[in-house]
Amino acid sequence: MKRAERNQAEVTRKGANRIRDGHLWIFKSDMRAVNSDGGAIVTVLDERRKFLGKAFYSDKSEIALRFITRDDVRIDKEFWRTRIAQAARRRTTNNEQRTNAQRLIFSEGDLISSLIVDVYADVFVMQTLSQGTEKLKQTFVEILIEEFAPRAIVERNDVRVRQKEELELTTGILYGEAPEEIVIEQDGIKFYVSPLGGQKTGAFLDQRENRLALRKYAFGKALDCFTFNGGFALNLAQTCDEVTAIDVSEDAIELAKRNAALNRIENLKFEKADVFDRLKDLETAGEKFDTIVLDPPAFAKNRQTIESALRGYKEINLKAFRLLNPNGILATCTCSFHATEDLFLETVLAAASDARRRVQLIEKRAQSSDHPILLGVPETHYLKCLILRALD
Numbered sequence: 001m002k003r004a005e006r007n008q009a010e011v012t013r014k015g016a017n018r019i020r021d022g023h024l025w026i027f028k029s030d031m032r033a034v035n036s037d038g039g040a041i042v043t044v045l046d047e048r049r050k051f052l053g054k055a056f057y058s059d060k061s062e063i064a065l066r067f068i069t070r071d072d073v074r075i076d077k078e079f080w081r082t083r084i085a086q087a088a089r090r091r092t093t094n095n096e097q098r099t100n101a102q103r104l105i106f107s108e109g110d111l112i113s114s115l116i117v118d119v120y121a122d123v124f125v126m127q128t129l130s131q132g133t134e135k136l137k138q139t140f141v142e143i144l145i146e147e148f149a150p151r152a153i154v155e156r157n158d159v160r161v162r163q164k165e166e167l168e169l170t171t172g173i174l175y176g177e178a179p180e181e182i183v184i185e186q187d188g189i190k191f192y193v194s195p196l197g198g199q200k201t202g203a204f205l206d207q208r209e210n211r212l213a214l215r216k217y218a219f220g221k222a223l224d225c226f227t228f229n230g231g232f233a234l235n236l237a238q239t240c241d242e243v244t245a246i247d248v249s250e251d252a253i254e255l256a257k258r259n260a261a262l263n264r265i266e267n268l269k270f271e272k273a274d275v276f277d278r279l280k281d282l283e284t285a286g287e288k289f290d291t292i293v294l295d296p297p298a299f300a301k302n303r304q305t306i307e308s309a310l311r312g313y314k315e316i317n318l319k320a321f322r323l324l325n326p327n328g329i330l331a332t333c334t335c336s337f338h339a340t341e342d343l344f345l346e347t348v349l350a351a352a353s354d355a356r357r358r359v360q361l362i363e364k365r366a367q368s369s370d371h372p373i374l375l376g377v378p379e380t381h382y383l384k385c386l387i388l389r390a391l392d
Contacts, residue, residue: 022376056132220290
């Protein structure tokens, strides 16, 4: 690769067109020249040396450039303060907030690539997922303190994606004093959250609006599969007569039980079991349900595993359709980016066909609106949720 002027990068026509089409990433294979240290902000030029924008540069990752702006402006602390303030305003103006926990910054979705900030009451949890945002970590901490006055800021940089940037995996308190556990509220339901030790940054915030939407349709005898902390199950308990929640993790079941007790919910029971095996057992026993939720972990971690993942999605949806009563409701989800919406719909339809069920699509949903999808960046549309009714 040729050398460019200091803190400057030149990219191929393919790379430039990718940015002009709305994406924020350029891969290493589309770099023509670069002269910079990893983590720096570089000026990016196309193959005709026309200004394309400014971006974080990584000398380790396959994602070599993460675009910050298409404008030739100064990138300093005030620039980032404005970006963060804009993200915060969008949350307060666009959402009916019935929660004290939300995603404040969703990386590419908020034009701050590789930065995540979640808010749990007065504790902020941050992830800096590239060399660029890692280098600016202290700047982001200062801005969050100055703009929002949080009780504490925690980093949850223990995610594997940082290894692609050759960054250390680490967890700790960056500011203030963070409690081991926080109680948050989502749409009238309370949950325990451990910002230093829970899943993701402490909880799964991206399903909140889907859980609330499902309350409109859920009824009767319900089954929640892959319950984790009981997020769907506790919502189902608001409108269903009885709810059974299943998870293979003993820790998850214990947390879900504590959340149920916290809310004094009694029409809910938990089972520690492998979901695939348990669905088979329930079918053999002739059990039937009026409402079923399938919210599994990501089966497809990369393109190489998509075929096996789709087989897994088909299997659990087939079993669920066989367990549903006529006019029963199925909420089925995938958080695998590589399982596109069309592929997921095809897979669920194939499962319904094999189960000899005719199915209505009631709602087609994505992640909660505080995890905005940026058009042109399909990676930001990772969560798909279908609310279905089995007619017969």
